[in-house]
Amino acid sequence: MNRVFLRLFKAIDAAGDWYDRQRGDGFALYGLVFTLFVVAIVLGLFTYVSIAGFPRLGTRFFTGFASRIPEQAGILPAFLGTLWVMALVFLISFPLGVAAGIHLERYVSQRRLARLLEVNITNLAGIPSIVYGLLGLQFFVRGLALGESILAASLTLSMMVLPLVIVATREALRMVPGSVTEAAYALGATKWQTIWYHALPLAFPGIISGVLLAVTRAIGEAAPLLVIGAVAFVPFVPASVFDYFTVLPVQIFFWATKPQSSFLINASAAILVLLALTLLLNLLAVRIRERWHKRIES
Amino acid sequence: MRRPAEKLIEGLLGLSSLFTLLLTFTVIGVLMYNAWGFFEVIGLGEFLTGTRWTPFFENPAFGMWPLLTGTLLTALIAMFTALPLGLLISIYLSEYANATWRNVARPALDLLSAIPTVVYGFLALVFVTPALQYFFPALERFNALSPGLVMGFMILPIITSISEDAMRAVPANLREAAFAMGASRWQVAWRVVLPSAFNGVTAAVILAFSRALGETMIVSIAAGQQPQLTFNPSVAIQTASSYIIQISLGDVDRSGLEYKTIFAVGLGLFLLTFALNNLSYWLRARFKQQQR
Amino acid sequence: MFKIEVRDVHFWYGNSEVLHRIDLSMAPKTVTALIGPSGCGKSTLLRVLNRMNELIPGSRLSGEVFIDGRSIYTPDVDVYELRKRVGMVFQKPNPFPKSIYENVAFGLRIKGINHRSFIDEKVERTLRQVFLWEEVKDKLHKPALALSGGQQQRLCIARALAVEPSILLMDEPASSLDPISTAKLEELIYELKQTYTIVLVTHNMQQASRTSDRTAFLYKGNLIEYADTATFFTNPSSQSTQDYITGRFRTEG
Numbered sequence: 001m002n003r004v005f006l007r008l009f010k011a012i013d014a015a016g017d018w019y020d021r022q023r024g025d026g027f028a029l030y031g032l033v034f035t036l037f038v039v040a041i042v043l044g045l046f047t048y049v050s051i052a053g054f055p056r057l058g059t060r061f062f063t064g065f066a067s068r069i070p071e072q073a074g075i076l077p078a079f080l081g082t083l084w085v086m087a088l089v090f091l092i093s094f095p096l097g098v099a100a101g102i103h104l105e106r107y108v109s110q111r112r113l114a115r116l117l118e119v120n121i122t123n124l125a126g127i128p129s130i131v132y133g134l135l136g137l138q139f140f141v142r143g144l145a146l147g148e149s150i151l152a153a154s155l156t157l158s159m160m161v162l163p164l165v166i167v168a169t170r171e172a173l174r175m176v177p178g179s180v181t182e183a184a185y186a187l188g189a190t191k192w193q194t195i196w197y198h199a200l201p202l203a204f205p206g207i208i209s210g211v212l213l214a215v216t217r218a219i220g221e222a223a224p225l226l227v228i229g230a231v232a233f234v235p236f237v238p239a240s241v242f243d244y245f246t247v248l249p250v251q252i253f254f255w256a257t258k259p260q261s262s263f264l265i266n267a268s269a270a271i272l273v274l275l276a277l278t279l280l281l282n283l284l285a286v287r288i289r290e291r292w293h294k295r296i297e298s
Numbered sequence: 299m300r301r302p303a304e305k306l307i308e309g310l311l312g313l314s315s316l317f318t319l320l321l322t323f324t325v326i327g328v329l330m331y332n333a334w335g336f337f338e339v340i341g342l343g344e345f346l347t348g349t350r351w352t353p354f355f356e357n358p359a360f361g362m363w364p365l366l367t368g369t370l371l372t373a374l375i376a377m378f379t380a381l382p383l384g385l386l387i388s389i390y391l392s393e394y395a396n397a398t399w400r401n402v403a404r405p406a407l408d409l410l411s412a413i414p415t416v417v418y419g420f421l422a423l424v425f426v427t428p429a430l431q432y433f434f435p436a437l438e439r440f441n442a443l444s445p446g447l448v449m450g451f452m453i454l455p456i457i458t459s460i461s462e463d464a465m466r467a468v469p470a471n472l473r474e475a476a477f478a479m480g481a482s483r484w485q486v487a488w489r490v491v492l493p494s495a496f497n498g499v500t501a502a503v504i505l506a507f508s509r510a511l512g513e514t515m516i517v518s519i520a521a522g523q524q525p526q527l528t529f530n531p532s533v534a535i536q537t538a539s540s541y542i543i544q545i546s547l548g549d550v551d552r553s554g555l556e557y558k559t560i561f562a563v564g565l566g567l568f569l570l571t572f573a574l575n576n577l578s579y580w581l582r583a584r585f586k587q588q589q590r
Numbered sequence: 591m592f593k594i595e596v597r598d599v600h601f602w603y604g605n606s607e608v609l610h611r612i613d614l615s616m617a618p619k620t621v622t623a624l625i626g627p628s629g630c631g632k633s634t635l636l637r638v639l640n641r642m643n644e645l646i647p648g649s650r651l652s653g654e655v656f657i658d659g660r661s662i663y664t665p666d667v668d669v670y671e672l673r674k675r676v677g678m679v680f681q682k683p684n685p686f687p688k689s690i691y692e693n694v695a696f697g698l699r700i701k702g703i704n705h706r707s708f709i710d711e712k713v714e715r716t717l718r719q720v721f722l723w724e725e726v727k728d729k730l731h732k733p734a735l736a737l738s739g740g741q742q743q744r745l746c747i748a749r750a751l752a753v754e755p756s757i758l759l760m761d762e763p764a765s766s767l768d769p770i771s772t773a774k775l776e777e778l779i780y781e782l783k784q785t786y787t788i789v790l791v792t793h794n795m796q797q798a799s800r801t802s803d804r805t806a807f808l809y810k811g812n813l814i815e816y817a818d819t820a821t822f823f824t825n826p827s828s829q830s831t832q833d834y835i836t837g838r839f840r841t842e843g
Contacts, residue, residue: 012488013484013488013489014702016484016485016487016488017482017484017485017488017700020482020483020484020485021482021668021670027389027390027483027484028390028394028395030386030390031386031387031389031390031391031394031395032390032394032395032399034386034387034390035387035390035391035403035407038383038387038410038451038454041451042410042451045421048421049417049421096317099310099311099313099314099315100311100314100315100317100318102311103308103312103315104315107308107311107312107315116319117315117318117319119576119579120318120319120322121318122575122579123322123572123576124318124321124322126505126508126571126572126574126575126578127325127512127568127571127572128509128511128512128513128514128539128567128568128571129512129514130512130514130539130543130564130567131325131329131512131564131567131568132325133542133546134328134542134560134561134564135324135325138328138331138332138561139328142552159321162318163318190304191304192307192308216412217412219414220412220413220414220415220416221414221415222414222415222416222514222515223415223514223515223518223539223543226546226547227542227543227546227560228546249414249416249515252416252417252420253416253419253515253518253519256416256419256423257519267420268420271417271420274414274417275413275414275417278412278413278414279412282409282412286405396647469684471680471682471684472684472687474642474645474680474684475680475684475685475686475746475749476686476696476700477642477645478642478677478678478680478750478759479673479674479677479678479696479697479700479749479750480670480671480672480673480674480697480701480753481670481696481700482700485700489696489699489700493686493687493688494686
């Protein structure tokens with residue numbers, strides 16, 4: 001086995017070197033081809049989904065409820081469920097994550113404690129999403145008796161994205177120039193005043209961009225919600241955080257796994273809506289971050 | 299007046315930090331508590347050594363190996379897809395591409411990880427599997443190959459972004475030394491940069507593997523629900539994560555044994571990914587130290 | 591015949607000209623020192639000789655450089671083969687994070703040589719050449735980064751020699767070394783001169799006068815003076831050379 005790998009390694013080495021010597025840096029071309037290959041495959045798949053799903057995107061699709069008849073089924077409850085989750089995850093993970101991020105970055109002075117907390121957050125970020133589902137099922141749904149509700153779902157997803165918010169907060173605070181903090185201290189400001197009036201306003205766009213990315217991640221998740229009991233049929237518009245719920249990814253899952261192939265058209269259409277939403281949030285986050293980088297570096 | 303308020307705020311901030319520790323303990327606690335109930339009935343021995351996973355049979359068997367092989371199989375297929383592709387792309391981006399190309403390619407690759415996994419699962423089932431069946435008619439409708447390949451694309455950005463960073467962190471003077479001795483650009487990348495960034499690249503690969511092991515939706519949709527002790531990629535299998543989904547979708551008595559099985563399976567998954575994540579973290583920390 | 595001939599070379603990074611009309615030739619088996627204030631183009635000139643300058647995007651060259659009578663800037667020249675004939679040693683010792691042995695073997699390995707006993711022999715021979723063999727023969731497979739700075743720099747020279755160049759370019763090789771290591775290095779340069787043509791960039795004028803046969807003074811991309819080292823330091827023909835070597839030099843502006 002080892003010999004095979006060694007041979008393989010040498011072969012790759014020789015091939016790459018040969019390309020480079022044939023024409024100046026010939027591998028550059030191949031690297032480009034590989035990168036474009038990935039991009040092309042992804043674009044191709046999206047075209048496929050778009051063509052499949054586009055005809056379904058009509059008023060009925062956006063205002064309809066789940067139905068046995070594919071042509072009549074719509075995403076209204078799922079779409080609203082996703083909006084609910086989006087808002088709640090933002091409201092829960094933002095204060096909690098930012099507070100923990102500030103504490104870690106500016107208050108923890110003991111090296112060992114800092115290291116423990118840091119390793120812990122890295123670990124939280126690495127836990128598979130489905131395990132967060134198990135946590136939500138036992139702790140929020142049953143332990144706190146929240147039932148299979150929007151609130152339980154949002155809490156579960158907030159726990160899942162919490163490490164993302166904390167890491168983003170820390171990175172944003174680290175970008176704040178030390179001179180700002182020093183100037184504030186020199187004027188007699190307390191530690192918290194320095195953070196609240198000087199560091200946070202400068203770091204804020206960076207933090208918001210991180211929270212947006214975290215929310216994006218949350219609204220794309222289906223696995224933990226299936227575990228805590230998202231349902232396939234929601235025959236009403238959810239009106240409170242204690243209502244039963246479904247969200248777009250869950251709806252897509254149920255449609256994709258139905259035996260009738262005409263539901264695949266519904267799934268494709270719902271995917272287009274979900275992708276539009278996630279890409280929009282993603283672009284927004286990236287734009288905010290880029291503008292902030294430009295400002296803070298000048 | 300100011301002092302107590304400051305203390306209060308500091309206390310609240312500290313509590314949210316503490317909360318992250320509590321969260322970890324709660325996750326472990328919840329898993330252990332329910333898994334304990336399962337192991338009391340089944341016994342750790344059967345779970346660890348059994349080769350049959352048949353929870354719905356009259357005479358149920360709870361050996362974890364079929365789920366483990368299913369999980370490993372899909373994750374390994376994903377790695378076989380993502381590793382060569384990811385390595386070549388990161389070498390290209392870090393050693394060959396000019397700034398313009400890099401600034402286009404990196405965000406494009408990162409977008410791959412922003413796509414919801416349920417979308418990948420859908421694509422695996424309705425597009426990739428039929429396409430593969432065209433070439434391999436023996437491929438079943440549900441199989442390990444197609445979700446594995448698709449998962450490879452999902453974890454590709456993890457490999458490219460971390461290993462490209464690691465390669466670019468390799469000091470320029472090492473490259474210069476190799477160039478000055480007549481090494482071609484490829485030899486510089488392959489024999490100097492890659493070995494120097496080895497820890498960073500390995501960390502990326504391990505992290506990606508861990509992500510593949512825990513991935514749920516792609517396998518739930520496209521890999522099937524047959525726990526089989528096999529490494530045949532063309533037949534339906536079941537992974538640990540998709541078993542949890544299968545039970546969650548059914549009407550399960552929440553005081554019964556089936557409910558507890560998902561926590562036992564979840565615990566196994568947690569321990570596996572936990573070990574890998576820490577290995578990856580440790581490697582990255584060592585890499586950073588070496589670069590200093 | 592000259593080993594290296596530089597004819598009417600101009601060099602640009604983007605729009606700024608860093609070398610202006612350089613003409614100079616170097617005889618085989620001599621040491622030529624390039625001196626001048628920082629930013630004068632001496633390092634650039636060195637890199638023109640093995641085309642390392644091309645690694646920086648947006649750079650441009652006009653004029654010609656001949657090595658062994660053959661132009662190195664014509665399209666048919668294989669730049670990788672050229673660099674194997676022209677070795678280079680850098681300001682800061684930069685051994686690869688590998689073993690001492692693998693550092694020296696690197697040049698052979700990229701040539702596709704994997705013959706074990708051949709490499710063994712070559713490693714020993716080059717390490718002896720740089721007077722490092724006795725110090726490291728028992729720890730050949732230990733990391734090169736564990737060596738002292740002076741040892742690392744000699745290892746880097748050995749690494750360059752293993753490729754069997756006939757020219758050795760040195761870019762301020764002693765700038766990060768202590769005085770004892772520097773003395774050893776200068777001794778080594780003297781020994782290497784028996785076999786190699788050496789071009790040495792230095793900001794240390796004592797070093798230039800001790801080690802070199804000829805010295806060139808560059809200022810703002812221009813070659814101000816190029817003469818026998820003895821003449822150069824005792825009887826320079828240009829006023830600015832005189833000022834520079836006596837320490838009265840002022841950079842304008």
